[in-house]
């Protein structure tokens with residue numbers, strides 16, 4: 001049985017809901033009440049007030065506390081709330097903190113506003129969100145998923161095959177010939193189309209709008225969900241492109257400080273919202289109030305961090321592109337990236353406009369989040385150069401994960417993607433020569449210097465001066 005169907009049935013579907021409620025709106029444990037609470041702070045309401053992304057990131061869910069005037073929410077650790085009467089929720093709308101609590105509601109309201117969604121649901125990890133969506137597929141149902149997914153998502157797809165007989169078809173969703181491949185993959189029992197864009201670690205872009213159009217034309221009831229963890233809501237808003245729901249691993253950019261594990265799903269689709277609420281409170285993979293408080297704190301600087309991640313990454317991508325010991329740089333914002341044109345239409349308009357306003361020549365390069373991959377000038381079957389490079393770095397840290405203020409770097413072939421058999425890995429372009437970097441917010445000159453000195457040790461018989469001269473020659477050519 002699908003997890004969503006095992007949840008208790010005392011939850012009612014949301015109906016048309018008022019948008020006027022504020023942060024102190026009642027938060028009940030029924031789906032409708034909880035959704036109403038989130039809804040009061042949602043994107044539509046904020047658009048009515050004409051607030052921009054940066055303002056929402058700071059203020060949504062952090063409205064001054066009516067009882068004390070505190071400008072930052074208190075951390076509400078209570079697991080139970082007093083009730084004046086018997087029944088399912090206390091007079092302030094809270095009863096038991098798995099169903100809803102002030103810090104979680106505040107975070108959900110903020111994220112929903114940033115994605116322009118009506119509803120937001122926080123989970124204990126990004127993976128718990130992915131499993132909530134997989135659980136919406138009935139027993140024996142079918143999923144179509146982009147083939148280059150996050151490793152944990154791939155693992156979950158396998159687990160749901162075993163436990164729920166849910167088959168997942170992994171598909172290359174690159175633009176070229178995609179329509180025919182998607183049409184061929186969709187089955188009458190396809191319930192979920194799973195997009196992750198950019199993909200990981202080869203940073204391919206999936207055209208969200210086109211996938212939604214095709215999938216919905218074939219089956220209007222299919223749910224299209226986008227894992228938008230890499231771009232964050234600053235650079236990408238999938239709901240505006242036709243997706244039904246968006247998920248983020250908040251562990252990454254949303255929190256941004258590598259100290260919380262958390263996930264979130266947002267949607268404006270009432271049926272998806274109802275099911276997410278059921279899974280959230282019914283399966284119980286919820287984050288703690290403190291984690292929600294920390295992530296809401298992180299969100300206040302999300303737009304500033306993301307712009308800086310983008311600026312530093314584009315600069316670093318160009319530096320590496322000109323480096324003689326690097327054979328290829330993969331960054332969607334470089335004009336050499338195969339999806340550069342798609343990026344221009346898919347990037348959130350506010351993020352593109354902000355760059356144009358800053359005088360960035362977007363024909364020469366677009367700042368687009370902080371993930372970049374590159375290939376060393378070495379044999380893809382030789383693991384030594386990459387291994388040497390990563391252990392010689394002094395500023396950049398060898399670690400998995402991403403999206404924090406500190407730069408992290410890894411070798412997918414031996415770390416995040418080691419479980420893929422070698423021949424398959426090489427076909428996907430995941431040789432030992434491929435390095436994935438989460439570009440942090442350090443001074444880019446230190447990052448460049450650090451990479452250069454480690455590259456020389458790993459690969460170079462050449463001196464830095466020679467390498468720089470060659471880089472300059474290549475830039476001029």
Ligand SMILES: *Cc1c(COP(=O)(O)O)cnc(C)c1O
Pocket residue numbers: 125126127128150152196200227229230249250251252261262263
């Ligand atoms: C990290 C990550 C996840 C999983 O999130 P957790 O918070 O680690 O459970 C899912 N998708 C992407 C793209 C990720 O980077």
